[in-house]
Amino acid sequence: MTLEARTKPANDLRADTVGIMAVVVGPSGAGKDTLMNLAARHFAGRPDVHFVRRVITRAGDPGNEDHKSVSDADFDAMERAGAFAVSWEAHGLKYGIPADVMDELARGNLVIANGSRSVLHRFQAVFPRLKIINITARRDVLAERLTARGRESREDVMKRLERSSLTVEGSYDVADIDNSGTLEDAERAIIAVLEALIGM
Template sequence: MSPDADRKPTNEGVSDATAGIMAVVVGPSGAGKDTLMNLAARYFAGRPDVHFVRRVITRDGDAGNEDHRSVSEADFEAMKKAGSFAVSWEAHGLKYGIPADAADELARGNLVIANGSRSALHHFQTAFPRLKVINITARREVLAERLMARGRESREDVLKRLDRSALTVQGSYDVTDIDNSGTLEKAEQAIISALETLIGK
C-alpha cells in the first residue's frame, strides 16, 4: 500500500502564531525521511530558534526510527478531545498527533520542524499558514531496493506499492524536493541548507 494510504487527517484548530515558520517533512517509505530528520535535529541541537516537534503516536516507544511520545489509543483520544493537538491523523492502524504547543514556538518567531504526511498537508496549512514542505524522495529503483532490503514485502508487492505512490507533493504548497538517491551526506547537507534558509524569515 502507499505510505499515505488510508490516512484520515483531522485539523484540530487554527494557530494564530504566524511569526515563525512550520516546516513539514514528508516522503514515501524508503526515502530516508526519519534518518535525515534525526541528522538535522543533531545538527541544530542547542539552537533556541529551531524546534523539532516530538509527535504523539499510538505505537511502542521503541518502534520505528523516530523519537516520539508513545500513548494508548484511549489516551490519544482523550488528548484529542482536550485540544492537545494542532493536527492529527491516522495511518495503517496508528494515530499521529502534532502537539498544540508547537504554536508557542511559532509565536516566538522560531522555525518548527515536524514529521508529517503528504495527505495531511492541507490540514497543516490550515493550522499553520506559514508552511514550508520538504519532500524527501529517491528514484523508484532506489526506493524498491531499500524496501526489499527490509524483508517485509516481496519484490512484486514493493513494485505495486511504488506504482500506486506519487513521489511528488500534489497541491499549491511551497515545496523543496530533496533527492536522497545518492550519498546520505549529500542529502543531509541538502536538508540542513533548506532549513537554514528558513531561520529568521
C-alpha cells in the same frame, strides 16, 4: 487505506504565528527519519529551531523516530482536551502534533515536524507560514531499501511503488530533496533548506 485527519477549530489557534512550520514528508524508504535525525543533531542547542516530538499510538520505537507513545484511549482524551494542533489517522495508527508548537511559532522560531503528504491540507489550514520538504529517491533505490527490510518481495514492492506518486500534489511551497545518492549529500541539502528558513 482509510485515513482521517482532524485539526483544532481555527478560532482555538494562536493568530500570532510568525515563525515557519516545516513539514518533512516522503515515501517509505526515502530516508526521511534518518535525515530528520541528522538535521536535529546539526541544530542541537539552537533555541530558534524546534523539532517536534509527535504523539503516536505505537508502542516503543521500532524505527528511527523519537516519539511519545500513548494508548488509543489516551490519544483520544488528549485530542478532546485540545492537546494537538493537527492530528490524523493512517495505517491503523493515530498521530498528533502537540499544540505547544504554536508557542514556538509565536516566538518566531522554525518548527520542523514529521508529516504525511495525505494531510498537508490540514497543516496548511492551521499554519499560515508552511514549508514542505519532500524527501524522495528513485524508484529502484526505494525498492532496494524496502526489499532489504524483508517485509515484502521485490515484486510486491515494485508494484506498490509504480502505483504511488513521489511528488507533493497541491499548491504548497515545496523543496524536493533526492536521497538516491550519498546520505551526506542529502544531509547537506536538508540542512541548507532549513538554514534558509531560519529568521525568515
